[in-house]
Amino acid sequence: MKKTLSAVISLALAASVLPALPAAADDGVVNLTIWSPTDREAVEAWWVEKLAEWNEAHPDIQVSREAIDRSDSYAYDNKIATAVTSNDLPSIFYVDGPQVSYYAANEIILPITEYFDEETMADFVPSTVKQCTYDGELYAISATESGVAFYYNKDMLKECGVDTDDLDSRTLENPLTWDEMAEIAEKCTTDDHVGTHIIMDHGEGLPYALEPMYISKGKDYISEDGTEAEGYVDSEEAVATTEFLADLIAKGYASVDPIQDEFLNKACATMIGGSWEVATLEANADFDWGVTYYPVSDTGKAVSPCGDWSAAISRDCADPEAAGEFLQWLMSTDNVATYAAAIAKPATRNSAYENEAMADYAEGPRALFVEQLNNTAVPRPRTPSYATFSANYAEAMTNIFSDAATNGEVDADYIQDELTNVAELFTEDYETYYAE
Numbered sequence: 500m501k502k503t504l505s506a507v508i509s510l511a512l513a514a515s516v517l518p519a520l521p522a523a524a525d526d527g528v529v530n531l532t533i534w535s536p537t538d539r540e541a542v543e544a545w546w547v548e549k550l551a552e553w554n555e556a557h558p559d560i561q562v563s564r565e566a567i568d569r570s571d572s573y574a575y576d577n578k579i580a581t582a583v584t585s586n587d588l589p590s591i592f593y594v595d596g597p598q599v600s601y602y603a604a605n606e607i608i609l610p611i612t613e614y615f616d617e618e619t620m621a622d623f624v625p626s627t628v629k630q631c632t633y634d635g636e637l638y639a640i641s642a643t644e645s646g647v648a649f650y651y652n653k654d655m656l657k658e659c660g661v662d663t664d665d666l667d668s669r670t671l672e673n674p675l676t677w678d679e680m681a682e683i684a685e686k687c688t689t690d691d692h693v694g695t696h697i698i699m700d701h702g703e704g705l706p707y708a709l710e711p712m713y714i715s716k717g718k719d720y721i722s723e724d725g726t727e728a729e730g731y732v733d734s735e736e737a738v739a740t741t742e743f744l745a746d747l748i749a750k751g752y753a754s755v756d757p758i759q760d761e762f763l764n765k766a767c768a769t770m771i772g773g774s775w776e777v778a779t780l781e782a783n784a785d786f787d788w789g790v791t792y793y794p795v796s797d798t799g800k801a802v803s804p805c806g807d808w809s810a811a812i813s814r815d816c817a818d819p820e821a822a823g824e825f826l827q828w829l830m831s832t833d834n835v836a837t838y839a840a841a842i843a844k845p846a847t848r849n850s851a852y853e854n855e856a857m858a859d860y861a862e863g864p865r866a867l868f869v870e871q872l873n874n875t876a877v878p879r880p881r882t883p884s885y886a887t888f889s890a891n892y893a894e895a896m897t898n899i900f901s902d903a904a905t906n907g908e909v910d911a912d913y914i915q916d917e918l919t920n921v922a923e924l925f926t927e928d929y930e931t932y933y934a935e
Contacts (some may be wrong), residue, residue, distance in 0.1 A: 524736040528588040529821045532589035536575055536808065549838075553828060560821045565589070583607055588813035590596065590822050594639060596630045596806035597879040597889070598727060604883035604933060607751035610636040614823035615830075622832070624869075625807040626876035628848040635880060639809035640826060642835040643844035646774040646868040647708050647804040649675055650792055651683075653787040655768040659687045666791050671874060674792040674801050677743055678711075680769075684752035687768035693799055694752040696761050696770040697744060698900070704757070706879060706892045707804055708771055715799030716876060720892065721925070725882030726934070728925035732892065733918040738920045740796075741914050742901060749903035754785040774868045776821065778843050790864040792871065805876035807844065887928040891921045 518731065524646065532539045540878055546564055554561050582588040594602055602608040607893065615637060624644060631639040653663045661683055669675060684694030699708050706720065718736040723727050731792055747753040754761065762770040763783060770776070771793075780788055793803040811827065812822045828834070836854035839846035845868050846852060852860050852869065859865055879885065895917040903909055 505848065527677045527857050529818045530559065531561045531562045531591065531816075531822055531825060533573070533591045533593075533810075534567055534575075534589045534706070535593040535810075536569045538568040538642065538842055542838075545838055545841040549829075549834065553825065553890070557813060560825065562825055566681055566879070582815075584590050586815055588815040590818070591810055591812055591817040591826070593808045594811055595808055596641070597885045599631055599639045599809060599811070600633045602811060602879045605640040605643050605921050607814055608638050608818070609638065609777070609814060609819055610638055611638040611823060611826065614827050615640065620848050621849045624847055624849065624872045624876065625873055626878055627809075630806055630828050630881070631876035633811050638812040640883065641807050641809035642830060642838045642846050643807045643842055644805055644872050645807050645844060645877070646871050647711075647771060647793060648774070648864075648871065649680070649791050650762055650770040650772045650776060650780075651789050651791070652762070652765065652768050653789055655687055655692070655786075656683065659689070659768070661686055663789065667789055669791045671792055671801060671870060672725070675794045676797050677794055678797055681743075681752070683769060684747060685750070688750075688752045692765060692857060693754055693767045694769060695747060696755045696758075696767040697747060698755070698773070699751050699771075699773070700757045701897045703889055704894050705896050706813065707806065708773070709896075711802035711877065712744070712794055713737055713740045713876075714797070714802045715796040717754070717796075717799065718879065719877075720867060721880035721882055721888065725807045725880055725884075728888065728922040728929075732888075732920040732925075733915065737918055741918065742909050742911060744896075745899050745903040745914065747911045748900045749906070755900050755904040756856075766934060768820075774845060774930060777868075778863045789877050790867055792867065801875045802877050803871040803875045804879075805872060806878055814899070847874060850871070882929070884925055884929040888921065888925045891924045895921050905908055 505654065542910050543566060550562055550564060554877070555568055567578055569575050577650070579588070579592060594608070627641050627644055630853070631637055631641065648743070651663065651666055656663050668673070680695065686694065688694040698705065710720060713736070714734045716739060718731050718734045720732045722731055748755050754767070761767045762772060763779060765786065795801050810826060811820050830849045832848055833854060835846050835848045836851035836856045839851060840856035845865070846857055851857055860869055880888065881889070899914055899917055902913055
C-alpha cells in the first residue's frame, strides 16, 4: 500500500490552483506546465527569459510555469498533495532533494534516466546524482546544490586567543576536528556571546546540517538501502554524536533556540552554517570572517551536507518525451550556470563553473563549497519514509537539547530513549507502507 502525500505533510491551506493547460492543443502543439517555488526577483526574471527563449525556438512544445508562494511553508507541498489525489499534477514539478525517494516509491514521478546520457551525468556533482536516484533510476535533476561549513569571526577568535591563521590554512585532508571545534567554542563563550551556533532551526535544518557528524562517527541515520533505522540513528555511535552536540548546549557554548542572523549580529563567534550565508556576510558583515571545512570526528572521515530542489516529470504528464526534451535543455551547462548565479547557489554541473556567470566560485568560500560537493557531500537518506524520520528526529533533538540546557548536563539514557523512539517510528512507517 502506498501513502498519499497528504499523509506525510501537516495540514495547511492549499494554494489556489490555476487551470492546467491541456497536454496537446488541436493544432498538435504540446503544452507543458511547471510548478516551482517562488524565489528572488533575479530568479523569477530568469524563468521569464528562459521560457520565452525555449518557446520561441520550439513552437511545437510550449512551456508555462506557475510560481508558488512559499511564505506558508506547507502551501507548496499541500498544492502537490491536492493534485496527487485529483490526478491533476503539472507536467513537471520541483521537489526537495530528500523527498525524491518518496515521490519515486509512490510512482508520483517518472524515471528520467533515458534523457541524460553517461557523459552528461558525469558532469554533475556526485551528490546530486545520488540524491536524485532511487532504486537504480534517475527520477529528478537539479541545477543547484547547497552545503554547510564552519564559519568563524576572526576578530572575536583573535580576542579569545584562537589562532585564525591555522583555521585559514586547513585543507580537505586536514579539517577541524570536533575536539578543536569544542575547544574554540569554550574559549569564545563570553558574557557577550556564545562560542558557536549549531541549530539552524527546529525542523529540517536539524537533520540536514547535523547528519555528517553521525556519518563521520561511523553510523548514518538510516541504512544505505533506506529500509532500517534501528541500529543506526539509535546506535552507540549515534548516541555519542548526539552527546557531543548536547554537551555544547549544556555548557552554554551554543544557544538552544535558533537565532536569526546570530553569527552576522556577533551573538556567536563561530557557526555551522549554510552556503547561502556567504552572500549575506559579504554584503552585511562589518567584521573579518572566514570559512573552513565541515568538522569531523577524531576517528572519522570528512563528510558534508548537500541537497536542493530538483525537477521531476509527473505521472500525469501526457507527453513525458516532450518533458524529457525540455529537461535536457533546462539542465544544459549554460542554463545551469546562469540559474545558479541568479539564485546564488552552487551549480550542480562542474562545466558550469567555466561560465562567466559563475566566476565568483573560482576561489574563496564559494570554491570551498564546490570542493566539498565534489568530494565529501552526502545526501540525506534516500528512503520513502524520510518525512516521517525527519519530523521525529527534529522533535527528539529539540527535546534532547532542551533537556541539556535545562539541567546543564547531558543525560545519555535520555538521549538513547529519544533516538530509540525515532528508530521505532521510522520502522513502523516503513514496514506499514513500503516493506515487501
